Every structure is written in C-alpha cells, then in structure tokens.
Amino acid sequence: MNGQPLTEQAPPAALRLGTRRSALAMAQSGMVAREVTRLTGRPVELVEITTYGDTSREALAQIGGTGVFVSALRDALLEGRIDFAVHSLKDLPTAAPEGLVLAAVPEREDVRDALVAAEGLTLDELVEKLAGAGRPARIGTGSPRRMAQLNAWARARGAQLETVAIRGNVDTRIGYVTGGELDAVVLATAGLNRLGRAAEISQHLDPELMIPAPGQGALAIECSASDSELTAALAALDHAPTRVAVAAERALLATLEAGCSAPVAALATWGRENELRLDGVVGDPDGTALLKMSANGPIVLDETAEQQARALGHALAARLLDAGAATLMGERAR
Numbered sequence: 572m573n574g575q576p577l578t579e580q581a582p583p584a585a586l587r588l589g590t591r592r593s594a595l596a597m598a599q600s601g602m603v604a605r606e607v608t609r610l611t612g613r614p615v616e617l618v619e620i621t622t623y624g625d626t627s628r629e630a631l632a633q634i635g636g637t638g639v640f641v642s643a644l645r646d647a648l649l650e651g652r653i654d655f656a657v658h659s660l661k662d663l664p665t666a667a668p669e670g671l672v673l674a675a676v677p678e679r680e681d682v683r684d685a686l687v688a689a690e691g692l693t694l695d696e697l698v699e700k701l702a703g704a705g706r707p708a709r710i711g712t713g714s715p716r717r718m719a720q721l722n723a724w725a726r727a728r729g730a731q732l733e734t735v736a737i738r739g740n741v742d743t744r745i746g747y748v749t750g751g752e753l754d755a756v757v758l759a760t761a762g763l764n765r766l767g768r769a770a771e772i773s774q775h776l777d778p779e780l781m782i783p784a785p786g787q788g789a790l791a792i793e794c795s796a797s798d799s800e801l802t803a804a805l806a807a808l809d810h811a812p813t814r815v816a817v818a819a820e821r822a823l824l825a826t827l828e829a830g831c832s833a834p835v836a837a838l839a840t841w842g843r844e845n846e847l848r849l850d851g852v853v854g855d856p857d858g859t860a861l862l863k864m865s866a867n868g869p870i871v872l873d874e875t876a877e878q879q880a881r882a883l884g885h886a887l888a889a890r891l892l893d894a895g896a897a898t899l900m901g902e903r904a905r
C-alpha cells in the first residue's frame with residue numbers, strides 16, 4: 572500500500588527423509604515425516620532408496636542379520652544425500668555405526684506377532700480343522716524365530732503343523748493365504764496396523780505362544796552425528812520407556828552374536844515400580860529344543876537407564892549361553 576516492497580521470507584528448507592519403497596516403509600516414513608513437520612515447522616521430502624534386501628531374492632535367513640534393509644540408507648546418510656532415515660528397529664544391526672546417531676526411538680506399536688489365516692481361523696482352530704482333513708497346517712514365515720516357536724507349540728500339543736519358508740512384502744505374504752497356497756502366514760501386528768490391514772489378522776499371538784523379535788514394533792530414527800541441530804529436534808520424537816526396553820532386547824541379541832535372522836526372540840516389558848522384565852528365547856527352527864528364560868531388574872530412569880537395561884540383556888544372554896544357546900543356534904546364526 573505504501574510502496575514498501577514486501578520482504579520475501581524464504582520458506583524453510585525441506586528435510587530429506589530417506590526411505591525404502593515398500594508400502595510398510597512408506598507408511599512408517601510418512602508418519603514420522605508428518606510428526607517432524609509438526610514439531611519443527613519444516614517440510615519433509617521423501618527420498619526413495621533401494622536396499623539390498625529389496626532387490627535380493629535370497630532367503631532372509633541367509634542374507635539377514637547384517638543390515639540388508641539398512642546399509643544403503645546409512646550410506647546415503649553418511650554421504651549427505653539425505654538428512655535422516657527411518658528404519659524398523661528390528662532390522663537394525665546391533666553394532667552402532669561410526670558417524671551416525673540413533674536420534675529417536677518413538678513409542679512402540681503392538682509388539683505381538685499376528686496370524687493371518689484362511690477364514691479368520693485361530694491357530695487352534697486351524698490345526699484342528701486340518702487334522703480332520705488328514706493333513707498338517709501349512710504356515711508360511713521366513714523367520715527361523717517364528718518357525719522355532721510355531722514348531723515348539725505344535726510339538727508340545729502333538730499338533731500337525733508344517734512351517735514353509737517364504738519371503739516378500741506384506742501383500743505377497745498375505746497373497747499366499749488368499750491364493751490358497753498356504754493355510755496361514757505370521758506377520759508383525761505393528762506392520763499390519765501401520766498399513767491399515769489390522770482387519771486381516773485372525774489371531775494375535777501372545778508372548779506365551781510366541782515372543783517377538785528384539786525391537787519388533789519399534790522404529791529407529793537415525794541421522795548424522797554431526798547434525799546436532801537435527802539430532803536435538805528429532806529427540807522430541809523419542810519415547811524413553813521404549814528406548815530402554817529395546818536396549819535390553821538388543822543387548823541380549825548382541826551378546827548371543829545373533830542377527831535379526833537368528834532364532835532369537837526377546838521382549839522387555841515394564842511392570843510396576845520401573846521393573847523391567849526381559850523374556851528371551853533361543854531355539855532351533857524345527858522347534859525340538861526351545862530355551863526360554865526371563866530376568867527382572869529395577870531400572871532407575873536416569874541417564875544410565877539404557878546401560879542398566881543392557882546389563883539385564885547381557886546377564887540373560889549369559890544364562891542362555893550357559894544353558895547351551897550357542898549349540899542350539901549352530902553355525903547358521905553366526
């Protein structure tokens with residue numbers, strides 16, 4: 572009005588979020604992107620990165636455990652092509668990489684595994700129905716951990732069950748059931764929830780039946796250690812109880828020197844009075860021997876909380892090793 576030129580306010584530069592292309596990765600990255608924008612006022616742009624795990628057709632039990640879904644994202648971070656990355660925490664190798672920080676572990680989703688079965692049947696109903704038809708229930712999973720616990724469950728009750736090694740994204744895996752090749756598949760509840768496919772779950776598998784993978788249901792937000800401003804901003808997404816619980820689970824995994832493809836399960840749950848209970852399972856995939864142990868520790872929620880949780884994980888792993896865990900896992904998990 573008065574002839575003064577309007578000062579052009581430059582829009583804040585977009586943060587580049589590296590993500591895998593899978594529907595689940597996109598859903599997870601989208602959720603985090605919206606949260607980061609809400610907290611920082613900065614737009615977030617998704618940068619799609621293809622990882623080895625996305626292109627390799629090898630069985631995950633063979634290639635897993637070394638960060639096949641993670642390495643390419645970490646390279647992009649270290650080379651400055653992206654500002655931060657979102658991973659499924661359960662896919663993250665336990666070794667901390669040079670130059671990167673785990674800026675946040677947001678609040679965990681449902682930790683349980685889920686059965687997706689034909690006609691919405693539960694595991695009990697499925698084996699009973701197929702016993703009547705004179706054949707074992709055929710259940711698909713690529714995870715030695717899930718195989719071990721499914722087979723141990725079947726052995727304990729004399730049920731006929733056959734685990735079938737599969738892999739692929741959520742759509743592909745559920746497709747084996749809808750296509751009639753398999754009677755059921757086991758997937759993480761968290762992934763199905765995040766994809767809006769919770770209605771396809773026929774049974775949530777409680778930890779008594781199946782302990783989840785270390786870190787299952789949690790996300791990991793990683794950025795460059797040199798980006799202190801972003802590290803501080805992302806810390807607002809951190810959920811301390813989740814971070815401390817997964818620290819215990821991952822310490823158990825690290826002490827067993829096992830990767831995410833090993834038949835190792837761990838679940839830390841908070842009880843009353845800051846008591847952390849850690850359940851650990853090591854098995855062989857055919858379920859003939861399943862070692863199951865638990866430990867409890869009061870955790871003081873100070874800056875050493877993660878360290879205390881890791882000590883609990885190390886101690887439980889040592890007890891599992893004493894009881895023969897290394898022999899059970901064999902060479903394949905190394």
Ligand SMILES: NCc1[nH]cc(CCC(=O)O)c1CC(=O)O
Nearest residue numbers: 659661758759761762787788789
């Ligand atoms: N290894 C693949 C993977 N990594 C994380 C999830 C699910 C999401 C989560 O556990 O947070 C999945 C799929 C699945 O296990 O069904």
